[in-house]
Amino acid sequence: MSTTNGNGTNWSPEKSAEMYGINNWGNGYFRVNPQGRVQITPQGSNGPSVDLYELTQDLLDRGIRVPIMIRFQDIIKSRVELMHSCFQKAFADHNYKGNYCGVYPIKVNQQRHLVQEIVRFGKDLRLGLECGSKPELLVVLAMANNSDGVIICNGFKDQEYIETAILSQKLGRNTIIVVDRKEELALIINAAKKFNARPRIGFRAKLYTQGAGKWVDSSGARSKFGLTAVEIVDGVETLRKENMLDCLELLHYHIGSQVPNISSIKSSLKEGARFYSELIKMGAGLKYIDVGGGLGVDYDGSGKTDSSINYSEQEYANDVVSTLQAMCDEKGIPHPNIVTECGRALVAHHSVLVFNVMGKNELHRETPPRPAIKGDPNIMQDLQYIYEKVNKDNINECFNDLLVAKQETLQLFTYGVLSLEQRAWCESMYFTIATKMSLIAKKTPDCEDIVAKLDDELCDTYFCNFSVFQSVPDSWAVGQLFPVMPIHQLNEEPNHSATLADLTCDSDGKIEKFIDVENGSYRKTIQVHHVEEGKPYYMGIFLTGAYQEILGDLHNLFGDTDAVHVSLSEAGYTIDHYVPGDTVTEVLTYVQFDRAGMVDSVRQAIEEGIQRGTIAKQEARLLIKHYEEGLSGYTYLEEAE
Ligand SMILES: *Cc1c(COP(=O)(O)O)cnc(C)c1O
Numbered sequence: 001m002s003t004t005n006g007n008g009t010n011w012s013p014e015k016s017a018e019m020y021g022i023n024n025w026g027n028g029y030f031r032v033n034p035q036g037r038v039q040i041t042p043q044g045s046n047g048p049s050v051d052l053y054e055l056t057q058d059l060l061d062r063g064i065r066v067p068i069m070i071r072f073q074d075i076i077k078s079r080v081e082l083m084h085s086c087f088q089k090a091f092a093d094h095n096y097k098g099n100y101c102g103v104y105p106i107k108v109n110q111q112r113h114l115v116q117e118i119v120r121f122g123k124d125l126r127l128g129l130e131c132g133s134k135p136e137l138l139v140v141l142a143m144a145n146n147s148d149g150v151i152i153c154n155g156f157k158d159q160e161y162i163e164t165a166i167l168s169q170k171l172g173r174n175t176i177i178v179v180d181r182k183e184e185l186a187l188i189i190n191a192a193k194k195f196n197a198r199p200r201i202g203f204r205a206k207l208y209t210q211g212a213g214k215w216v217d218s219s220g221a222r223s224k225f226g227l228t229a230v231e232i233v234d235g236v237e238t239l240r241k242e243n244m245l246d247c248l249e250l251l252h253y254h255i256g257s258q259v260p261n262i263s264s265i266k267s268s269l270k271e272g273a274r275f276y277s278e279l280i281k282m283g284a285g286l287k288y289i290d291v292g293g294g295l296g297v298d299y300d301g302s303g304k305t306d307s308s309i310n311y312s313e314q315e316y317a318n319d320v321v322s323t324l325q326a327m328c329d330e331k332g333i334p335h336p337n338i339v340t341e342c343g344r345a346l347v348a349h350h351s352v353l354v355f356n357v358m359g360k361n362e363l364h365r366e367t368p369p370r371p372a373i374k375g376d377p378n379i380m381q382d383l384q385y386i387y388e389k390v391n392k393d394n395i396n397e398c399f400n401d402l403l404v405a406k407q408e409t410l411q412l413f414t415y416g417v418l419s420l421e422q423r424a425w426c427e428s429m430y431f432t433i434a435t436k437m438s439l440i441a442k443k444t445p446d447c448e449d450i451v452a453k454l455d456d457e458l459c460d461t462y463f464c465n466f467s468v469f470q471s472v473p474d475s476w477a478v479g480q481l482f483p484v485m486p487i488h489q490l491n492e493e494p495n496h497s498a499t500l501a502d503l504t505c506d507s508d509g510k511i512e513k514f515i516d517v518e519n520g521s522y523r524k525t526i527q528v529h530h531v532e533e534g535k536p537y538y539m540g541i542f543l544t545g546a547y548q549e550i551l552g553d554l555h556n557l558f559g560d561t562d563a564v565h566v567s568l569s570e571a572g573y574t575i576d577h578y579v580p581g582d583t584v585t586e587v588l589t590y591v592q593f594d595r596a597g598m599v600d601s602v603r604q605a606i607e608e609g610i611q612r613g614t615i616a617k618q619e620a621r622l623l624i625k626h627y628e629e630g631l632s633g634y635t636y637l638e639e640a641e
Helices: 013-020 052-061 073-094 112-121 134-143 159-169 183-195 213-218 229-241 262-281 313-331 344-350 378-389 395-414 420-442 448-458 473-477 584-590 595-612 617-632
Strands: 030-032 038-040 068-072 100-105 128-131 151-153 175-179 201-204 248-252 288-290 337-340 351-361 460-464 484-486 496-501 514-516 521-523 526-528 538-541 562-569 572-579
Touching (some): 052 068, 052 538, 073 112, 073 313, 073 344, 112 572, 128 134, 134 151, 151 159, 159 183, 175 183, 175 248, 183 229, 201 229, 229 262, 262 288, 262 313, 378 395, 378 420, 595 617
Parallel strands (some): 100 337, 128 151, 175 201, 201 248, 248 288
Antiparallel strands (some): 030 038, 351 460, 351 538, 496 526, 514 521
16 A cells, blocks of 8 residues: 655555564564554464554553553563574474573563563473572562473672572572672582582683673673683582582573674684583583573664674574584583573563654754845855855855854854844754755765765754653663654655654753664664644654663653553453553652652642732642642653643
């Protein structure tokens, strides 16, 4: 279905799909439907589906507010099953004898409903959990109910952490304590004696092989965690002396998150496998190799950038299995059970943030200001001249003149030569010329440079109802790319380019990194539709399920957004949980404000105002109503009644 839009060009939902790259990063879960909206198929492309725009409308009708985080639990199920089946296939292909024991590292997203769902979906698949701190251990002990799944205890540990982990073994939990720092081994041995227990121990090796991408420092000689070769040899000797070498069941390493290329994964595996076989030779009772996390997510579909990957989940599983099989068969040792700690790859796809655009700052200008007249400053005459004369033959020269005039305008204003009105005229004319020039440049050969510069200069800013710091902190913190696109109107050509600004007062609170489908890298702007006053325009940020929720912070006191869990069946969709976002009062308690005290202090000031006669009683009533409702309300912008 294609429509003729205002520019007389043909546009279609397929063209939108291509422009935003949704079929490259959508992984079969997201696509554009013939009505020009984002369609979600959480169980894969043949399963039931939902129109994201209609779903959003339905949620709004129920009083759920934008920005909304929508979680699709079916996507998690599909990811958990995918990982399992990739390993089963690799086992069959390589005649591998060990088991696959995936664990979900809860630090990636600890939301209770989500962890519960993962545990439920992994029940028959031997899925376990991983914790990286004492609080996470407490969560894991409460949640893990799968006697086949292992519990991996990583992170820095104190005596309490270690004792809790060892005692949990007495409840029948498959808890394995990984030694991350050499000091932890003595604590483990002491606790074992205290409780007369045979603890199950893992060693985390510091590999020389490094990952790649943004989290490259998780491995290498100077990485924070793990034991060096020297410390591992010492640790083995200590265990031997204690007659506990059989307790050393697991070898672990982790080369960092979002590893973009398969070659880093392969080389770390080779080094890790060597550690494994050497430890067996030294007499350790190893049964598991834990290859950590790092399996990446393709956020942009390019296969080329740090936000992408150049391998599939199946290739990942094949490489892990074939490397271990080859090494073990060569050395004549049994195939170990394989633990993976993939977090991002399990949960990134499952959540989408839907937000509305509240307004925009548009710099395009088609109509010039009044013509410059005799007596106006020279700079105004110059700009008028450029505006009238620019054409395809002199465009380079005019472009340079325009840049000079822009500089000059600022200087003349600062030195007091131009009045504020004159400066305003110059700015209007500047943007009128830039708009005209951009149209000419687009039709003139060899002007790509000018087009690009003018596009950056003229791009709109769309003001969006969300906080980058709360909802996509990695976009700000490490420049990670997330797919962003409008969720409707995709049968019309989006012919404005814009950057997206959030609600915070922070100049970093914006998204300026978008998928560039043509060049496989990034663009500073995204194509969007013209937004009309009073007509809602909704956009989505996709693949936000990993890390973003828990890393999100309260910058400018914007709190958690409303969240819903949606599951699909042939009969339609069901809202399984609604988790209301933070109220203003809740956010304020994090910074030690208490509601009653605040209301009391404002009430007193109001009383005094009434006494002095500076505020009428009706106004006082309205003010206190707004104040109290504001405290109970959403931290984001709400529609006027
Ligand atoms: C963070 C972390 C993981 C998860 O990594 P992903 O890239 O999300 O798969 C796994 N293991 C350890 C030790 C970690 O610190």
